[in-house]
Amino acid sequence: MFRTLLIANRGEIAVRIARTARRLGCRVVAVYSEADRHALHVGAADEAHCIGPAPAAQSYLRADTILDVARRAGADAIHPGYGFLSENAAFAEACTASGIAFVGPGPEAIRAMGSKAESKRLMVAAGVPTVPGYHGEDQSDAVLEAEAQRIGFPVLIKASAGGGGKGMRPAYGPADFLAELAGARREAQAAFGDARVLLERYLTRPRHVEVQVLGDQRGRIIHLHTRDCSVQRRHQKVLEEAPAPALSEALRERLHDAAVNAARAVAYVNAGTVEFIVEGDEAYFLEMNTRLQVEHPVTELVTGLDLVEWQLRVASGEALPGDFPPLPRGHAVEVRLYAEDAVHDFRPSTGRVTRLEVPEGEGLRLDAGFRAGDAVTSFYDPMLAKLIAWGQDREAALDRLAAALDAATLEGFATNLPFLRRLARHPALRALELDTGFIARHADALLAAPQPMPAKLLAAALGRHRPESASGPWDRRDGFRLHGAAERVEHWSDGVTTHALVVRRAPSGVTLDGVTPDASGAQFAADGKAIRVTRPGEAWRLERVEAPASASEAGDAGxxxxxxxxxxxxxxxxxxxxxxxxxxxxxxxxxxxxxxxxxxxxxxxxxxxxxxxxxxxxxxxxxxxxxxx
The missing domain is CATH 2.40.50.100 (RNA polymerase II/Efflux pump adaptor protein, barrel-sandwich hybrid domain)
Structure with a gap:
């Protein structure tokens, strides 16, 4: 095992790698940008070094700076995590040239699978099924337009280099092809420095299914079963689960075999993921991610393995045990908590995390890169944390996830937490109606604006709980008056709107004038100076506030x-x-x-x-x- 490991990344994956490496006896070195000086991953390491300003191009993407830190810190291995330099073949080569182990595959495999066009050609030669398309070198508008006509609309335009949904756009007919092509090229150039694209037939109801693979330095390659990642927004995953449900055993075996064959075609070493598009009983190779995936925890929970540990063991020369792969046990589901406003087209948001609380318990796991007090900036991906739930079966895992989301608190700016609460309980998700268009198809239910707390529930909340901040000498008397019970107007915010309430003091407690309390299906809890109210799929934090100003806060609509x-x-x-x-x-x-x-x-x-x-x-x-x- 390595003596000193440098982690060339940030966020929750850097925290996770640091904890596993220290458990294995490694000394851990972190790097950070000026924006991440107080980040969670910095404190998880034994030592940390600043590598530049906030923009990734001046810090986390500076291979020379990171290697210099590794040499000075005496690191004998570098783990790139995912994103940034994790799929950079030149960085992997530079590590080797410096006598530092790169925790990942060799540069040849990274290059082969990093090009979507080259990887498709390799897969065809290896007998792995691929989607009909165009992967040629001629990138002229005329040739691409003609190839799109040959494939047949709709077609999917994809950046040839890179992934994560960047530079990926569907064109539904000839009229919009050139406009979508220009947009895909622009995104690809900005994200990967390479504007080349490929074309594929656009399947109308595809599932996104992937297979985790692991290879050692002795040439042995195994699979660690399937994951379903079909629930996506902007071609980026939102909810993942393992094993992938509702697959025939014959199809599942074909996916396992195809993934191993794909990895074998490039002599793959370390952890990787082979992704497929599945429609009906047909499966087509999509791409291979030559790194650890964001969704790897669901595989860990059903196999009992620590994939980061096996990455380090394989990179240090250990062989995979003969009893691999272990059979999957139960079911696991993961959601990604993002700093984004789902109601407004998943628009990213920034700010400071004021509260981040997720319940702990059996079958629950939180992988977080942020804590209360941390700032979310516009320089990096808006993912804050991953919440993973395990159960004996799929229904139990989803129930556990839904309950945890209802009880979770994430405040400071707009997040996708309300959206995730609805998603985890959506009947179509429970009914296995899975494909990449799931969110768009159910947008009316999933993306509706949060609703104010109903008046009857509000009355029940205030009748049961009276935070100390809302009480005073008036509340410590029975409110007797010659002309009737005492009353006054109070303003309470539920996080969506501010309610102006006529509060009446009665022998039975505080009541709202003219409102009958109804607590059906709700749970209440004191939350500091506020009241936390939850119902299945909904949550509010009720807090006493000052009367709002009468002037309009709306900006100029023009x-x-x-x-x-x-x-x-x-x-x-x-x-x-x-x-x-x-x-x-x-x-x-x-x-x-x-x-x-x-x-x-x-x-x-x-x-x-x-x-x-x-x-x-x-x-x-x-x-x-x-x-x-």
Missing amino acids: TLLAPIPGRLVQLLVAAGDRVAEGQLLAVMEAMKTELKFHAPFAGRIESVPHALGDAVEEGEALLLLTPDQ
Whole structure:
């Protein structure tokens, strides 16, 4: 086993690697950007080194700086985690040249599988089924348009280098092909520095199923069963589970065999994931991720293995045991907690985490990269943590997950927690209606704005609990008055809206004038100065507040503001242009996501304060419009 391990990453995966490595007796070295000086992963290591400013290009993507730290710290291995340099073949080569073990596959495998076009050619040669498409070198508009016609619409345009849904766009017909192609190229260039794309037939109801593989340095490659990752937004995973449900045994075996054959085709070493598109009883190779996956905990919970531990063991030269793979036990489900506003098209959000509390207990696991007090910035992916639940079967795992989400608290900015609560209890999810269009198909139920607490439930909450912050001398008397019971107006916020309540003091306790309490299906708990109220799929935090100001807080509807810091990557109008309601005006890139800005009404562009490529701060005006009279 290695003496000293450097972790070239951040967030929850860096925390996880640090804890496993220290358990195995390794000394752990962390690196961090200036924005992450007080991050959780820094404290999880034995020592930590700053490697540059907040932007990833000046810190976590600086291979030379990270290698210099590794040499100075005496590291004999580097674990890249996922993202950043984890699939960078040149970095893997540089580690080897420096006499430092790279915890991952060899550079040849990274290069072969890092190119979607090259990986498809290799899979065809290895007998692994692939989706019909075009993976050629000619990237001209005319050739790509002709190939799309040959494949047949709809087609999926995908960045040839990279993954994570970046540079991936469907074109449903010839009329929108060139516009989607331009968008995919732009995203691919920004994310991977490579604008090349490939085309594939776009399956209408596909499932995303993957197989975890593990290979040692002696040439043995095994699978660790399947995962289903079909529930996605923007082609990025939201909910994952293992084993993948509702597969025939014949299909499951074909997936296992195809994954092992795919890994064997590139002499794969260490942990990796082979991803497939499954529709009906057919499966097609999608891509191979030559690294650990975000969703690896669900495989760990059903196999009992620590995949990070086996990554380190394999990288240090150990052979895989003869009794691998272990049979899966029970079922596991994972959701990703994001700093994003699901109601507004999953728009990323920033701010400081004021509360992060998730219940602990049997069958529950939280992998977090943040804690209360940490700042979420626009420089990195908006994932905050992963919540994983295990059960004897799928229904038990989903029930445990749903209960934990209802009881969880995550405050400080907009998050996807309300969305996840609805998702975990959605009947279509329970009924195994799984495919990559799940969220879009059920958007009305999943993405509705959070609702205020019903008045009857509000009355029940205040009748049962009276936080100390809301009481005073008036509450310590019976409220007797010659002309009736005492009453007053109080303002209570439930996190969605502020309620102005006529509170009456009665012998039975505090009541709301004219409201009959109803606590059906709800649970109440004192939460410091507030009351926490939960019902299946819903949660509120009720807190006494001052009377809101009467002045309107709404901004000028004709001013489009940047919701978070980012960069202007597309500007489609100029001052003086006339625009129609709903017309696309500009596109901003922030937190690895493109935010689109449309005209809120028909009118005229008065001014464009920024130029294409400009960095824009949160709250700055992007465009100013005046409406038609």
